Amino acid sequence: MAAGETTHPGSTSHHGGAGTAVAVPSEELPVGAVVTASGRVSAAEVYREESRADQPFSPVQLTRLDEALTLASRESGLLFSVYIGDLGEDPTARVAELHDQLDGSSEAVLVAVSPGQRIVEVLSGADARMRLPDRGAKLAVMSMVASFRESDLLGGLLSGLRMLADQAGGRRRTQ
Secondary structure: OOOOOOOOOOOOOOOOOOOOOOOOOHHHOOOOEEEOOOOOEEEOOOOOHHHHOOOOOOHHHHHHHHHHHHHHHHHHOOEEEEEEOOOOOOHHHHHHHHHHOOOOHHHEEEEEEEOOOOEEEEEEOHHHHHHOOHHHHHHHHHHHHHHHHOOOHHHHHHHHHHHHHHHHOOOOOOO
């Protein structure tokens, strides 16, 4: 996991309760890690105050972001993820690379934010794109950018995730 990634401490996946499970045998999990009911791997970490200095969020804010990701995934049936960090010289290619690394990438929606580069990208997999129109993603990006301009990174992400989940609609049921 990249240092700039915003995930719950120790998480290896941020797909929430979308009905998918991570296929990780318990003997391969590190000490202190569990597979949650939503299928996400969550691991305990030793909290060190000095290691938080370069992180964009406090533990409470990370919890709020984790809840928003879980709720968006659960409500829509899509797999929402957030990446915060430098996207390199070719941001579009880097976002595509990050998206491809997600489990179930065809149903995944990645929100990538590079504050230093002033870039926000939303990339949806093939199945997710059918339910999340470009216009809806653009509106969510505009909302996030407005919050980011006010130095509200967390608020922008939370409202953007809500808007994306709303645009995607409710979970599709298969019979």
